[in-house]
Amino acid sequence: xxxxxxxxxxxxxxxxxxxxxxxxxxxxxxxxxxxxxxxxxxxxxxxxxxxxxxxxxxxxxxxxxxxxxxxxxxxxxxxxxxxxxxxxxxxxxxxxxxxxxxxxxxxxxxxxxxxxxxxxxxxxxxxxxxxxxxxxxxxxxxxxxxxxxxxxxxxxxxxxxxxxxxxxxxxxxxxxxxxxxxxxxxxxxxxxxxxxxxxxxxxxxxxxxxxxxxxxxxxxxxxxxxxxxxxxxxxxxxxxxxxxxxxxxxxxxxxxxxxxxxxxxxxxxxxxxxxxxxxxxxxxxxxxxxxxxxxxxxxxxxxxxxxxxxxxxxxxxxxxxxxxxxxxxxxxxxxxxxxxxxxxxxxxxxxxxxxxxxxxxxxxxxxxxxxxxxxxxxxxxxxxxxxxxxxxxxxxxxxxxxxxxxxxxxxxxxxxxxxxxxxxxxxxxxxxxxxxxxxxxxxxxxxxxxxxxxxxxxxxxxxxxxxxxxxxxxxxxxxxxxxxxxxxxxxxxxxxxxxxxxxxxxxxxxxxxxxxxxxxxxxxxxxxxxxxxxxxxxxxxxxxxxxxxxxxxxxxxxxxxxxxxxxxxxxxxxxxxxxxxxxxxxxxxxxxxxxxxxxxxxxxxxxxxxxxxxxxxxxxxxx
Amino acid sequence: xxxxxxxxxxxxxxxxxxxxxxxxxxxxxxxxxxxxxxxxxxxxxxxxxxxxxxxxxxxxxxxxxxxxxxxxxxxxxxxxxxxxxxxxxxxxxxxxxxxxxxxxxxxxxxxxxxxxxxxxxxxxxxxxxxxxxxxxxxxxxxxxxxxxxxxx
Numbered sequence: 208x209x210x211x212x213x214x215x216x217x218x219x220x221x222x223x224x225x226x227x228x229x230x231x232x233x234x235x236x237x238x239x240x241x242x243x244x245x246x247x248x249x250x251x252x253x254x255x256x257x258x259x260x261x262x263x264x265x266x267x268x269x270x271x272x273x274x275x276x277x278x279x280x281x282x283x284x285x286x287x288x289x290x291x292x293x294x295x296x297x298x299x300x301x302x303x304x305x306x307x308x309x310x311x312x313x314x315x316x317x318x319x320x321x322x323x324x325x326x327x328x329x330x331x332x333x334x335x336x337x338x339x340x341x342x343x344x345x346x347x348x349x350x351x352x353x354x355x356x357x358x359x360x361x362x363x364x365x366x367x368x369x370x371x372x373x374x375x376x377x378x379x380x381x382x383x384x385x386x387x388x389x390x391x392x393x394x395x396x397x398x399x400x401x402x403x404x405x406x407x408x409x410x411x412x413x414x415x416x417x418x419x420x421x422x423x424x425x426x427x428x429x430x431x432x433x434x435x436x437x438x439x440x441x442x443x444x445x446x447x448x449x450x451x452x453x454x455x456x457x458x459x460x461x462x463x464x465x466x467x468x469x470x471x472x473x474x475x476x477x478x479x480x481x482x483x484x485x486x487x488x489x490x491x492x493x494x495x496x497x498x499x500x501x502x503x504x505x506x507x508x509x510x511x512x513x514x515x516x517x518x519x520x521x522x523x524x525x526x527x528x529x530x531x532x533x534x535x536x537x538x539x540x541x542x543x544x545x546x547x548x549x550x551x552x553x554x555x556x557x558x559x560x561x562x563x564x565x566x567x568x569x570x571x572x573x574x575x576x577x578x579x580x581x582x583x584x585x586x587x588x589x590x591x592x593x594x595x596x597x598x599x600x601x602x603x604x605x606x607x608x609x610x611x612x613x614x615x616x617x618x619x620x621x622x623x624x625x626x627x628x629x630x631x632x633x634x635x636x637x638x639x640x641x642x643x644x645x646x647x648x649x650x651x652x653x654x655x656x657x658x659x660x661x662x663x664x665x666x667x668x669x670x671x672x673x674x675x676x677x678x679x680x681x682x683x684x685x686x687x688x689x690x691x692x693x694x695x696x697x698x699x700x701x702x703x704x705x706x707x708x709x710x711x712x713x714x715x716x717x718x719x720x721x722x723x724x725x726x727x728x729x730x731x732x733x734x735x736x737x738x739x740x741x742x743x744x745x746x747x748x749x750x751x752x753x754x755x756x757x758x759x760x761x762x763x764x765x766x767x768x769x770x771x772x773x774x775x776x777x778x779x780x781x782x783x784x785x786x787x788x789x790x791x792x793x794x795x796x797x798x799x800x801x802x803x804x805x806x807x808x809x810x811x812x813x814x815x816x817x818x819x820x821x822x823x824x825x826x827x828x829x830x
Numbered sequence: 831x832x833x834x835x836x837x838x839x840x841x842x843x844x845x846x847x848x849x850x851x852x853x854x855x856x857x858x859x860x861x862x863x864x865x866x867x868x869x870x871x872x873x874x875x876x877x878x879x880x881x882x883x884x885x886x887x888x889x890x891x892x893x894x895x896x897x898x899x900x901x902x903x904x905x906x907x908x909x910x911x912x913x914x915x916x917x918x919x920x921x922x923x924x925x926x927x928x929x930x931x932x933x934x935x936x937x938x939x940x941x942x943x944x945x946x947x948x949x950x951x952x953x954x955x956x957x958x959x960x961x962x963x964x965x966x967x968x969x970x971x972x973x974x975x976x977x978x979x980x981x982x
Contacts, residue, residue, distance in 0.1 A: 241948075241949055241950055241963065242950050242952055242953055242965070244962075244963065245950045245953050245956060245963035245964065245965040246953055246965050277950075277952030277953055278952060278953075280953070426947075426949070427946065427947070428947070429907070429908030429909045429910075429911075429912075429946050429947035429951075430908050430909030430910045430947065430951050431947075431949075431951070432947075432949035432950070432951050432952075435949040466949075467855070467892055468945065468947070468948060468949065469949060470961075505851075505852070506851075506852070506855060508851055508854075508855065508890035508891070508892040508893065509890050509891030509892040509946075510889060510890050510891065511946065522851065523848065524847070524848050525846075525847050525848040525849065525850035525851055525886065526886060527885060527886050527889040528889065528890070529889075584910075584951055584952065585952075586909075586910035586951040586952050586954060587909070587910050587913050587914070587954075588913060588914070592910075592951075592952035592953070592954075593952045594952070622909065625909065656909065656951075658909045658910055658913060660913055664913050669909075669912070669913065672909070672912050673909075676946070680946075682889075785969075785970060785973060787922060787925040787926055787973075788925065807921060807925060808921075809918050809921045809922045809925065809969055810915070810918045810969050811922060811969045811970060811973065814968055814969055814970055815970055818970070819970075
């Protein structure tokens with residue numbers, strides 16, 4: 208397809224997008240990203256379809272990606288002809304008919320489940336969706352389309368200026384594009400923060416008959432899902448970014464390396480690639496130019512270390528995903544020995560915006576050294592969980608309290624950067640989120656996982672969790688990483704079990720330093736970070752475990768006991784029924800007995816007592 | 831390559847060495863796990879020793895070497911799930927099914943797996959039952975799901 212043909216398609220796309228608003232029939236949008244589906248979006252959609260059928264109402268149903276506030280899923284938006292789109296939250300299958308009835312039949316906006324509207328002008332009594340406390344402080348650049356457009360319909364993307372960034376790129380020599388990316392100040396969003404333009408320049412300047420581009424969507428960091436949401440919600444943004452990157456570095460073949468655990472994202476990518484082919488955006492002579500490029504999907508097979516560039520390349524080559532020494536860096540010698548650029552999904556997804564709106568616009572967000580915006584997955588013990596995008600330099604406090612709405616119990620720590628990052632205590636709440644400040648505090652920005660912990664989270668247990676994760680995921684090549692992480696796990700297990708000694712804490716620090724300095728790749732050299740920062744900022748909690756044999760958060764299984772308070776137990780037998788090991792016994796209407804030797808501390812009895820029993824608080828967990 | 835159902839794989843790939851992982855993924859999709867006979871076939875076809883294929887396959891968490899159960903239960907233990915009590919859900923599932931992660935129940939009905947992250951962290955803790963992800967799990971909810979499916 209030539210450039211003219213895509214212009215014609217744009218006209219058709221714009222009309223289609225506009226028709227959503229002006230169509231005589233209503234449009235119903237269902238938030239059907241992985242999180243929406245997990246919250247029951249499929250059931251909600253079925254209920255909507257059933258309702259429409261029963262009432263004989265004609266409406267269009269469109270599945271959209273995740274708009275961010277996952278805690279409000281399933282989200283359902285309704286667009287009445289000529290009216291602004293209105294969003295409803297936590298719409299279960301049971302709630303859907305009532306909401307539809309009020310708006311579609313009676314023409315009233317039900318206050319029940321109302322989240323807000325997407326219109327420009329004020330609407331009487333209805334708040335704007337983007338004015339919600341969770342969304343107001345955000346700046347949506349890379350997420351601008353997520354949750355708003357149909358990710359399976361390229362026309363929606365085109366209607367929202369899709370592929371305009373790439374068209375601009377095609378009209379410029381590659382050196383100019385490189386300069387634009389340089390001026391935007393964007394740095395790698397995968398975690399390390401290497402300037403994107405610099406990596407590209409190295410690759411382009413290396414003489415070769417073939418160069419490769421890889422989109423790293425192997426989001427292995429547990430607790431992070433930014434890449435998944437972006438691909439599920441707006442796959443073309445990432446693919447357009449790949450075209451821009453490939454054009455600049457002179458690559459002819461690209462790969463998306465994506466986790467097999469993300470089936471929906473893979474399906475969206477496959478569909479989007481087919482549409483690109485149809486529009487002449489892949490293959491030889493793209494849009495009538497001399498530029499040719501193609502993209503293949505490579506599904507990862509479940510290895511965290513494959514997020515590391517050289518391990519990822521080994522995996523694409525069909526080998527064990529083990530990192531190798533660098534240099535030579537992949538930008539010089541990568542896949543099949545050819546210069547290869549591996550960019551994070553978010554970096555690529557941001558590029559079309561930079562090309563379209565100009566580098567100065569993008570550099571206007573953020574700080575002097577960390578420019579632009581960054582997506583984070585805000586999760587853990589925080590009230591409003593979900594995917595957010597904020598300008599860099601925003602303070603941790605603003606993210607956790609203003610956007611996240613604070614914690615349930617008193618705040619304890621925030622973990623940034625996943626298994627390579629660190630746990631930061633309350634004193635760091637006013638730290639700006641940027642590459643430098645987080646590194647200074649001992650954490651890293653990482654790919655964007657922010658896990659909030661409150662008084663109920665045990666810091667030693669969390670350190671053990673991260674250490675066991677990296678120990679399992681260590682590829683085994685370097686001894687300090689392979690053996691050292693195992694020893695650190697063993698020590699942390701001892702501490703969690705109340706069998707540790709004070710000397711163990713020093714051993715942890717020493718081992719941590721050895722692993723950091725003696726490992727080849729970033730997995731090993733950052734693996735001790737969560738444990739080391741926890742030890743540094745929460746030493747007193749480690750000491751409680753060692754000296755007093757107590758877990759202050761009442762979380763470490765071997766340091767807690769479950770007890771039934773006889774005066775409170777009404778003998779309702781609910782706990783007896785849910786106990787998987789038969790540890791609780793006793794006749795009806797009499798206080799029950801808990802046999803500690805059989806108790807596996809699974810919490811079943813505690814939960815049923817709190818949520819479903821008459822007494823409510825007859826079972827306590829103590830340390 | 832020729833052998834019943836999996837011979838179709840041979841038509842979709844050129845037979846390059848780099849195809850090894852996608853080929854193994856497809857074989858597992860078709861047969862549920864990697865059978866020794868299948869690995870032997872792939873070895874001859876791609877001209878990679880069986881030894882090396884096992885080396886690659888065992889490196890990645892995705893590959894199974896035992897028949898899976900009728901239903902797959904994946905308990906997520908990503909960080910968000912961990913801090914919201916995922917461990918307890920795994921303990922409960924283990925106790926109820928009488929198997930550990932990576933095992934299949936004797937009647938072949940369920941297999942249990944612990945996974946690093948399903949990417950639904952905002953609705954933690956989550957459990958995937960077959961293809962459906964269940965969010966905001968509790969030990970009581972997992973018991974309910976297992977009991978419900980026991981008679982399937």
